[in-house]
Amino acid sequence: MADSDPWVAQENATIAFSLLGSVLANVPLYWHLRAWNMGSVQYIFWVGSQCLLQFINNIVWKDNAINWAPVWCDITTRWALASSIAICSSALVIMRRLYHIANITTIHLTREDKRRMIIEDTLIGSGFPILQVLLYWFIQGHRFDIYEGIGCWPAIPNTILSWFIYDLWPVFFGTMTAFYCTLTIRAFLKRRKQLAQIMATNSDLNFSRYLRLMGLAAVNMIFTLPLGIYTMIVNASSPIYVWRGLADLHYDFSAVNQYPAILWRSSPLAARSLEFSEWSFIGCALLFFAFFGFGDEARRHYRKAYEVVVKRLGLRPDLWQRLPEGWRLGSKPAGPQPINIVLPTIAPPSKRDTVYTTSGKLSISISLTDVGPDGNVVDNLKPPCLPSTRSSSSHYSIDSESDTYVSSDKDEKKDERESPLPPLPLEDPDFVLDIRRMTVPRPAPDVPMSVRHSMDIV
Structure with missing residues (x-):
């Protein structure tokens, strides 16, 4: 149907971007895991996994609402709840860790300090989402719902208890993130020089990554807090x-409500809520990649991966130099390209027995007045005079009747030995250079004679 075409295109876009978000979110995982940045690692884990599960659900239930996999839906509905809370808690972990970095006097921590830091960040980032899954039993109306085009969905009736167990978490984490963000900016501006000295001794943290982490947490806070308040207002109304x-x-708890697309899309509130929930995870994945997928460390890892692939395929590794200069980070700057200068060959000065000029070319000047009306050279005109001073061994003989160039055998041998240019084909002693044979017939000039009086053919 024509009315369903926009929905089909939207479903395809959601499927494609869900897979893309799952892949892009995991690209910076390695260097965040190496730096033990647990806030970013948990953010990647929850966002990337939810985008992947969302991609699978959208494919399985693209055009149906049949309960194909009940156990799968039991798992994915709880995972979606945990992921929605984990994004907010991970942003709080990132901002909290940035605040502690801005207030410490040294960045070299003991093993016990690192272990305690990892435990605290993990409990905040993943402990609250797991707690949300456990509390889900008290607000769950029935097993789950299935929406055509989306897949499995949690079943949470709009009760006052659900406001405090589920809806209040984004507002709480958004408020705490804003509190730590204010303290972090204050400490950062107050101890900036000292913080720069501390970061200079640590290879896994620099100002660029510090500011990008702060930007990621701040953007999540800006969207989380207003949206959480808006959700509570909508549910209350x-x-x-x-x-x-x-x-x-829990009466009839095992029931599974199945909603065809034509039914749930007819409700604007339900359509906006379901679609926004899906695209919010995709947006978080793309946002994370935008902050950390184009940094210096990302480009260094891209280059290493490129070199490994090129080596496996047997290609030339210098193809990297063809990329823009900004992407060739970590490689030695390519020096200036060598300039090949070809010097002209200078012929030796003409000797007395040599009749050729240093250019090796014969210049003939023909006046336009020497051309007859039929386009041929007039015969009664004398050719231009050539130098008359020559040795006895070689000479020019110019005859008005034959226009013949005569050269002796001795002159030919001497020219072949001394001239840097190939000799003229003068092996035949009776060879005649006829200017008339070199003339191409052409019509009379169609310009006034006063414009140009002669033409040089070189």
């Missing part, structure tokens, strides 16, 4: 299901 206990809430 919607019909509220009175929570009368778990027995009432």
Whole structure:
């Protein structure tokens, strides 16, 4: 149907970008894991995994709402809940760690300090999402829902208890991130010089990465806090299901509601909520790659990966030099390209027995007045005079009747030995250089005679 074409295109775009987000989010994983940046590592893990699960769900339930895999839906619905909270908590972990870096006097920590730091960051970044999964039992209305074109979805009735167990988390983490962001900026501006000296002694942290981490956490905070407040306002203005206990809430708990696309898309609020939830994970993945996929360390790893692939394929490794200069980080700057200068061959000065000029060319000047109306050279005109001073061994003989050049055998041998240019084909003593045979017939000039009086053919 024509009305369904925009939805089909949107489904295809969601599938493609979900896979792209899953891949791009994991590109910077290696260097963040090497630096034990647990906030970024957890952010990559939760965002990348949710984009991958979302990609699979969109393919399986692209054009149906059939309950193909109940256990799969049990897992993915809880994973989606945990991921939505983990993005907020990971941003808080990143900003909190940046605050501690801005306030320490040395960046060299002991093994015990590092272990405690990793445990704290892991508990904040992944502990709260896991807690959310455990508390999901108290707000879960039935097993799950299936939406055509989207897949499995958590079933959470709009109760007052769900506001505090689920809806309040983004507002809480957004507020805490904003608090740490303010403290971090203050400490950063106050101890900037000292912080630069500390970072100079650590290869896994520099100002560029520090500011990018701060930017990532700040952008997440800017979107998380207002959206969390907006969600609570919308839920509060919607019909509220009175929570009368778990027995009432879990009545017919094994039910699975299946919604065809034509049904849930007819509700603007449901369509906006479901689509925004999907694209929010894709946006977080693309945002993370935008901050860390084009940095200095990223380009260094791209170059290493490129060299490995080129070596395996047997290609020339210097193809990297053809890329823009900004992408060739980590390689030695290519020096100026050698300039090949070809010097002209200078013929030796003409000797007395040599009749050729240093240019090795015969210049003939023909006046336009020497051309007859039929385009041929007039016969009664004398050719231009040539030098008359020559040795006895070689001479020019110019006859008005035959226009003949005569050269002796001795002159030919001497020319072949001394001239740097190939000799003229004068082996035949009766060879005649006829200027008329070199003339190409052409019509009379169509310009006034006063414009140009002669033409030089070299």
